[in-house]
Amino acid sequence: MDSATNEGTSTPAQDPSSLLRNGxxxxxxxxxxxxxRLIMGFLEEGYTRADGTRRKDLxxxxxxxxxxxxxxxxxxxxxxxSLSPFLRLLPQLYDDTSEQSESxxxxxxxxxxxxxxxxxxxxxxxxxxxxxxxxxxxxxxWFNFLLTLPSRPSSLFPxxxxxxxxxxxxxxxxxxxxxxxxxxxxxxxxxSKAEDYEKLGKGAVASLVTTFAFxxxxxxxxxxxxxxxDAMRSTLSQYSALEIASLPVPLRFxxxxxxxxxxxxCCMKSLSFHSEGPSAANQGNHRAFLTNGSHLTQYKxxxxxxxxxxxxxxxxxxxxxxxxxxFxxxxxIRCVGTIKKVIARDDGVFPSKDINLTPTSHLTYxxxxxxxxxxxxxxxxxxxxxxxxxxxxxxxxxxxxxLDPAFTAHLVSRLSNMPQLQxxxxxxxxxxxxERHKLILPTLECLRTFxxxxxxxxxxxxxxxxxxxxxxxxxxxxxxxxxxxxxxxxYYSNQKPQVSDLVALATYLDHLFPHLRDITSFFQExxxxxxVAEVSKFALGLWKDVTHLITPxxxxxxxxxxxxxxNLFGGEQSEGRRRCRGYR
Numbered sequence: 001m002d003s004a005t006n007e008g009t010s011t012p013a014q015d016p017s018s019l020l021r022n023g024x025x026x027x028x029x030x031x032x033x034x035x036x037r038l039i040m041g042f043l044e045e046g047y048t049r050a051d052g053t054r055r056k057d058l059x060x061x062x063x064x065x066x067x068x069x070x071x072x073x074x075x076x077x078x079x080x081x082s083l084s085p086f087l088r089l090l091p092q093l094y095d096d097t098s099e100q101s102e103s104x105x106x107x108x109x110x111x112x113x114x115x116x117x118x119x120x121x122x123x124x125x126x127x128x129x130x131x132x133x134x135x136x137x138x139x140x141x142w143f144n145f146l147l148t149l150p151s152r153p154s155s156l157f158p159x160x161x162x163x164x165x166x167x168x169x170x171x172x173x174x175x176x177x178x179x180x181x182x183x184x185x186x187x188x189x190x191x192s193k194a195e196d197y198e199k200l201g202k203g204a205v206a207s208l209v210t211t212f213a214f215x216x217x218x219x220x221x222x223x224x225x226x227x228x229x230d231a232m233r234s235t236l237s238q239y240s241a242l243e244i245a246s247l248p249v250p251l252r253f254x255x256x257x258x259x260x261x262x263x264x265x266c267c268m269k270s271l272s273f274h275s276e277g278p279s280a281a282n283q284g285n286h287r288a289f290l291t292n293g294s295h296l297t298q299y300k301x302x303x304x305x306x307x308x309x310x311x312x313x314x315x316x317x318x319x320x321x322x323x324x325x326x327f328x329x330x331x332x333i334r335c336v337g338t339i340k341k342v343i344a345r346d347d348g349v350f351p352s353k354d355i356n357l358t359p360t361s362h363l364t365y366x367x368x369x370x371x372x373x374x375x376x377x378x379x380x381x382x383x384x385x386x387x388x389x390x391x392x393x394x395x396x397x398x399x400x401x402x403l404d405p406a407f408t409a410h411l412v413s414r415l416s417n418m419p420q421l422q423x424x425x426x427x428x429x430x431x432x433x434x435e436r437h438k439l440i441l442p443t444l445e446c447l448r449t450f451x452x453x454x455x456x457x458x459x460x461x462x463x464x465x466x467x468x469x470x471x472x473x474x475x476x477x478x479x480x481x482x483x484x485x486x487x488x489x490x491y492y493s494n495q496k497p498q499v500s501d502l503v504a505l506a507t508y509l510d511h512l513f514p515h516l517r518d519i520t521s522f523f524q525e526x527x528x529x530x531x532v533a534e535v536s537k538f539a540l541g542l543w544k545d546v547t548h549l550i551t552p553x554x555x556x557x558x559x560x561x562x563x564x565x566x567n568l569f570g571g572e573q574s575e576g577r578r579r580c581r582g583y584r
Contacts, residue, residue: 077122083172084131086123089115090146092137113151120153125162128172135170143171147178155180165189168204176208183216190225190248197226206232213238220244223272233260240265246272246312253322267307273323275315306331313337382410386417393456396425399529403431406440408463413442416453424454425461427489429529441465441491444508448474451481451512459485461522466493469501470508480514487522489532490539497542506549514557516550519543 080086091107146152156178162185165176188208191201205226212219213235222239223246224232236245237260245268249257253275261268306329313320313336320337389395395418404410408426415421431437443465450457451474460483486509497505509516523540527533 074122077119079125080123081127082129082131083126083175086116086120087138087143087171089119090138090143093139093142108149111151112146112149113153116156117153120157121159123157124159125164126157126160126175127164128167128175130167130169130172138171140170140174143174147174158182161185163187165208168201173204177211177215179216181216181218183212183219185221186212186216186219187223188225192226201226202229206235209235217241222246224248225274228257230256233257236260237264242266242268244268244270246274249273249275249315249319249323251275251316251319253319255326258323258326261308262306269308270310270312271308271327272312273314273319275313275319308332310334311336377404377407377410379410382414383417386411386414390417391420392418393420394423395421396423396461398425398427399429399532400427401429401431401437403437405430405437409440409442412446412449412462416449419454420456421454422456423459424457427461427463427532429531439463439491443468444470444505447509447512450483455481457481457483459483461485461487461489463489463491466490469497469504471504473504473507474511476511476514478514481512482515483513484515485518485521486513486516487519488539488543489535490542491535493538502545503549506546506553509546510550510553514554516554519550520547 077085091112156175158180160179160183163176163179163183164187165172166189168191186208188205191197191205194201205224206229209224209232212222218241219239220241221244222236222242225248227248227250228236233256236242236247242264243266245261258273261271306327308327308329309331311324311327311332311334313323324335324337402408408428411426415424428439430439441463446462446464450460466488509519520540520543523536523543527536
């Protein structure tokens, strides 16, 4: 009877929260402070970003119980995307009613900064942004009054390491002057587009630059978006610990705009310059452009003083060239340039979407042209270019509309002068759709040269003329070239090749580069240039077919190699065992 009763009765599911209230082992585990700290430490890295959804998820975990709340409070306040949560910890300025006025008065008499002093030391990263709601409840004049009270902390954020200034409205304009001396990184947005910039904004930015120079002696990283004045440059030269800087440079370039950096007390390691600004269109017709053959032939005294090892350039091509020339010292080991658009003029070689030069010693040669027409460079240019950059380990020229349609073909013919190249990317685009700008590209035969002259090459991305396929297949020589990734952008071959051509192509590549492991992944990525994206679609199908042919070649070769090893060493081991048995 009891058995039947038990079978007919189902046990209701228990609520997890009721299990915790009933004192079961689950509650004891979740209330363990040390366990909560371990869990929050694991979650902290992913949830302290400015992602609103992530922060909400973290808040749900904190509300689980007291143990998780106390363990996760530091993580919640560590990286703050706004000043608003801190201002809500202060007495709010409400409408003038007797009840609200009484509560504010009592809060001021007690300790208006009590809660702020508890939470503000937890912040190590803070972003100052506009917040209309906070400005109403804590306007600037009210915040300044609270700062006069004796209970205010000496430093509002004593452990702040990183500060981003995206707004100078209201209370945001006061905070940068009230942070700790341990500040390490500062980012100041571009306020030049604001209506009151000339009257108020420029002075505010100058004050910030001056304040950080003397109140933050450990500042090692600064990024300034607003235009620099001569006074700001003079102040920046006083920074004693600066290692990384991102600064604007005018389109009307002058050596004084960057020369002050060589006189700084600190040892600058990484510099970034951006030459796009609100007055770009107006300054375009007054700039001094590079002419054909402009280049740096030797170091000058100013260049020798530079300590910069990494140079990042964004904006105008001519400004990029001048800045590169100035900082081209023996210490420069990496130079990366990105030109987003051409301003007021076509700069020939410079209007690119991405230029990436990573020299092992220095960058010495760049050239620009003043006319938007095909410009065929002499052979001496390519000889000089490759010789001067002979120590380059990485060379990437992506989506650049060279005015010399045969630039890639001529450059490839001289790459034997750069034997240390490990990564090469040559993806030019036509300067226009006009027939005169049609690209003259190297053919598949150039790969034969790479296999014999550039033995250090491991990664190759290149645009080739594939109107013809190789007929003379070279013999394979093991261990063979070390190239691992090969991405060929096929031009002038819009029809799917015949099976015989595919077999010849696969055999050709396998014999030249027997260690290839990837020839397709590049074409699966989204291409930023429309003309390249169209070719990339055709390329993906082509190289997938070639991969299906190359893979069996490699598998068969590995099998043969394994059998040879077994035959050579397996027999010796068997003979050794027989001899051992004979002695016994």
